[in-house]
Amino acid sequence: MEAMAQAAAVLVGVSLDLADKGMGTYFMSIDKCRFRQKVVPGDVLELHMTTLRGGGKIWKFEGRAMVNGQLAAEAEVMAMLNRGDNG
Template identity: 65%
Template sequence: MSVDIPTEADISLIKRIIPHRYPFLLVDKVRDIVPNTSAVGIKNVTVNEPHFQGHFPERPIMPGVTIIEALAQTAAVMVGVSKGLADKNMLVYFMAIDKCKFRRMVVPGDVLELHVTAKRGGSKIWKFEGVAKVGDEMAAEAEFTAMMDMPQE
């Protein structure tokens, strides 16, 4: 008997897979999920986000580290959907961030697309490459390694 794997995760499913919550839940939706392979996260950037109070009040710019975190959250959702990990209390830990580059500022009003592809994975340790885009413009890119961990029952 085969189980249908969703190709999209709304905010409700995202919150069942990853533990992040406001103000650190940085993905609104994940679409185009290809199990164990790739996905595209969507982050609607709004001026109401807390990091804009200090980064920078006169010219709000989304911090680069939060863009990379949003890529990682997208990757974790892709893994969680692929492996049926909703409601399993999965935790995700960065292990490495490599080849990280920032190309364009991300500002309120932007729709950030978070393209992630698994380079290696299948068990607890996964390696991804990610590209964050606004429209056709690349905002950031990185390779990152993460550990997907679930508490023992």
């Protein structure tokens, strides 16, 4: 789940070209989370993130984590863009 939340933050940053702009993306929530199989050290985790809603302050993503072509976890992740420097 942590990897999906971080991937969502990266997607917001890249979509809005936020590098070096002093803005942050904050994780808000996880919905519809399901763990389908165990992931252990050494596994290669492949993340597939789709933007469900975005462009404003609140972004929502659907994420799937795959290991060896098998679904390991899935969830919906929400993130908020912080335009201030109070983080």
